[in-house]
Amino acid sequence: MTVPADTRPMVEARAVHKAYGRLEVLKGIDITVGRGEVLCLIGPSGSGKSTFLRCINHLEKIDGGELCVDGELVGYREVGNRLHELKDREVCAKRAEIGMVFQRFNLFPHMSVLDNVTSGPVWVRRAASGASRERARDLLARVGLADKVDSYPNQLSGGQQQRVAIARALAMDPKLMLFDEPTSALDPELVGDVLDVMRDLANEGMTMIVVTHEMGFAREVGDTVVFMDGGVVVEQGDPTQVLTDPQHERTRSFLAKVL
Amino acid sequence: MTIVPVRHPWRWVASVVILVLLAMLVNSLLFSHVVRGGVREGRFQWGVVGHYLFVAPVLRGITVTLELTVIAMVAGVLIGILLAVMRLSPSRLLSGAAWVYIWFFRGTPVLVQLFFWYLGIAYLYQHLTLGVPFGPALLTFNSNTLITTFVAGALGLSFNEGAYMAEIVRAGIISVDEGQSEAAASLGMSKRQMLRRIILPQAMRVIIPPTGNETISMLKTTSLVSTIAVVDLFQATQSIASTTYQVVPLLMVASLWYLFFTSIMTIGQYYVERYYARGSARQLPPTPLQRLRQALRRQPAVPVPTLASAVPIHHEGVM
Ligand SMILES: Nc1ncnc2c1ncn2[C@@H]1O[C@H](COP(=O)(O)OP(=O)(O)OP(=O)(O)O)[C@@H](O)[C@H]1O
Numbered sequence: 381m382t383v384p385a386d387t388r389p390m391v392e393a394r395a396v397h398k399a400y401g402r403l404e405v406l407k408g409i410d411i412t413v414g415r416g417e418v419l420c421l422i423g424p425s426g427s428g429k430s431t432f433l434r435c436i437n438h439l440e441k442i443d444g445g446e447l448c449v450d451g452e453l454v455g456y457r458e459v460g461n462r463l464h465e466l467k468d469r470e471v472c473a474k475r476a477e478i479g480m481v482f483q484r485f486n487l488f489p490h491m492s493v494l495d496n497v498t499s500g501p502v503w504v505r506r507a508a509s510g511a512s513r514e515r516a517r518d519l520l521a522r523v524g525l526a527d528k529v530d531s532y533p534n535q536l537s538g539g540q541q542q543r544v545a546i547a548r549a550l551a552m553d554p555k556l557m558l559f560d561e562p563t564s565a566l567d568p569e570l571v572g573d574v575l576d577v578m579r580d581l582a583n584e585g586m587t588m589i590v591v592t593h594e595m596g597f598a599r600e601v602g603d604t605v606v607f608m609d610g611g612v613v614v615e616q617g618d619p620t621q622v623l624t625d626p627q628h629e630r631t632r633s634f635l636a637k638v639l
Numbered sequence: 640m641t642i643v644p645v646r647h648p649w650r651w652v653a654s655v656v657i658l659v660l661l662a663m664l665v666n667s668l669l670f671s672h673v674v675r676g677g678v679r680e681g682r683f684q685w686g687v688v689g690h691y692l693f694v695a696p697v698l699r700g701i702t703v704t705l706e707l708t709v710i711a712m713v714a715g716v717l718i719g720i721l722l723a724v725m726r727l728s729p730s731r732l733l734s735g736a737a738w739v740y741i742w743f744f745r746g747t748p749v750l751v752q753l754f755f756w757y758l759g760i761a762y763l764y765q766h767l768t769l770g771v772p773f774g775p776a777l778l779t780f781n782s783n784t785l786i787t788t789f790v791a792g793a794l795g796l797s798f799n800e801g802a803y804m805a806e807i808v809r810a811g812i813i814s815v816d817e818g819q820s821e822a823a824a825s826l827g828m829s830k831r832q833m834l835r836r837i838i839l840p841q842a843m844r845v846i847i848p849p850t851g852n853e854t855i856s857m858l859k860t861t862s863l864v865s866t867i868a869v870v871d872l873f874q875a876t877q878s879i880a881s882t883t884y885q886v887v888p889l890l891m892v893a894s895l896w897y898l899f900f901t902s903i904m905t906i907g908q909y910y911v912e913r914y915y916a917r918g919s920a921r922q923l924p925p926t927p928l929q930r931l932r933q934a935l936r937r938q939p940a941v942p943v944p945t946l947a948s949a950v951p952i953h954h955e956g957v958m
């Protein structure tokens with residue numbers, strides 16, 4: 381391990397396997413995401429995209445293969461040539477460094493927008509409440525919601541909620557952001573605002589993995605597009621190339637359906 | 640053309656019947672007299688009721704009843720949360736142990752349990768010992784001195800209530816969307832933070848209404864401790880009645896006090912429910928008090944207060 385820290389890939393998956401009981405959901409996934417890269421993950425329903433994202437921040441345990449984030453194995457600590465499973469506390473600390481945005485927003489409905497955004501820093505990082513609130517206001521201004529600070533989530537539109545969710549994840553200063561179909565639950569006219577925020581984030585150099593059906597976004601913002609089907613990576617490469625000239629029949633038929 | 644509204648003859652009949660019954664009741668309560676032991680007196684002896692309503696033994700009994708209610712409910716809720724979390728634990732042993740607890744305490748009458756705490760413990764275990772299991776003892780108590788009748792009553796009611804609260808809390812926890820714990824976990828929250836900050840506050844909306852009912856029910860159930868010689872409100876009135884022979888007026892004293900406290904609890908429950916409904920309803924209807932104030936101000940179209948202004952917001956220390 382002599383690779384300098386800042387050139388190591390952010391995420392490295394090698395032959396990652398995951399099964400729920402007898403159902404094999406991931407059958408050997410190989411993916412590399414470099415620092416500052418945006419990887420867009422596409423594929424039909426049930427192909428294992430969400431499962432893969434959940435494995436990256438250890439919401440699910442993998443059953444085989446190797447998964448590294450920022451050069452460290454997910455869920456294990458290497459001591460000598462032994463692997464020690466991480467304690468709950470260590471798992472939490474790792475998760476805190478990875479932001480995640482969900483299809484259904486999952487804001488905390490009993491808390492104001494501001495409290496949603498400060499919840500991570502204040503409770504997990506034990507940051508000072510005053511500073512966290514300042515920071516949260518900045519973040520909310522950045523996603524265009526400066527005036528919604530005191531609202532409750534259910535008083536916001538879907539697009540606004542999703543932008544709050546992004547601000548909430550960013551408040552933890554993540555080194556990696558995972559997006560699981562962030563715009564799929566939104567009315568078409570609200571999708572643009574959320575994608576704008578994500579585009580800005582990508583331009584600022586955030587490393588992102590985005591599960592999406594927005595092919596325009598994938599082509600414009602993505603550095604790589606990965607097409608998954610049936611728990612395997614069928615095809616990956618430059619977005620324009622994969623999306624306009626797919627090499628595999630399965631990719632072609634999927635794209636024909638969604639485009 | 641004239642409009643002929645629908646007529647509701649049965650509504651009229653029912654109203655008349657109810658009014659007549661009401662008149663009979665008022666007359667009987669306030670104005671009718673009877674001759675008892677050669678003395679003509681008011682049927683309900685309100686003077687006697689009024690006299691005993693505030694005598695010292697009754698007030699002491701009320702204190703005991705309220706203490707037992709608070710102790711049993713607080714302990715019951717804590718035991719309930721613990722059991723609910725155990726029930727939902729992936730560990731078979733933990734969830735099994737909680738299941739057995741609930742099975743036992745819900746499967747036996749609380750009256751029998753009270754007698755067990757009162758008589759059974761001292762019979763089965765003359766001495767209670769604090770120390771290393773199967774090892775040396777640090778402290779030893781005589782059961783009879785440690786478990787007074789009050790303690791036996793509090794223990795019996797608490798442990799029984801825990802079993803019922805466990806099911807209520809569990810229903811509340813599983814009513815919270817799974818995405819909530821996923822979002823909390825992805826922020827790096829620990830299991831405990833997740834439960835306390837995210838899951839339980841939302842589960843409260845489901846937990847509060849039945850807990851209010853449990854509290855009201857508990858206030859009345861505490862009267863069972865009179866059977867194990869605790870002088871609660873009911874026992875206090877009974878012991879007065881046994882010396883003065885004014886049995887029925889003293890039953891009325893007890894009933895009036897129970898009604899008074901259950902009414903207060905019902906009002907409290909209403910406001911607590913509103914508090915935990917925040918974030919779930921866009922706008923809450925005005926409370927009766929707010930409606931009254933509006934009516935007094937004679938402003939026909941007062942805007943309904945929004946969540947943010949109607950509900951005191953202080954998130955720290957809700958739990
Ligand atoms: N907790 C679970 N227990 C059992 N099976 C699961 C679980 N989570 C997911 N699965 C199964 O794993 C498979 C992959 O699910 P996953 O959610 O990863 O698909 P996806 O690619 O994200 O699909 P979608 O586009 O519909 O979100 C599905 O067949 C699903 O039924």
Ligand SMILES: [Mg+2]
Nearest residue numbers: 429430431560
């Ligand atoms: Mg999915």
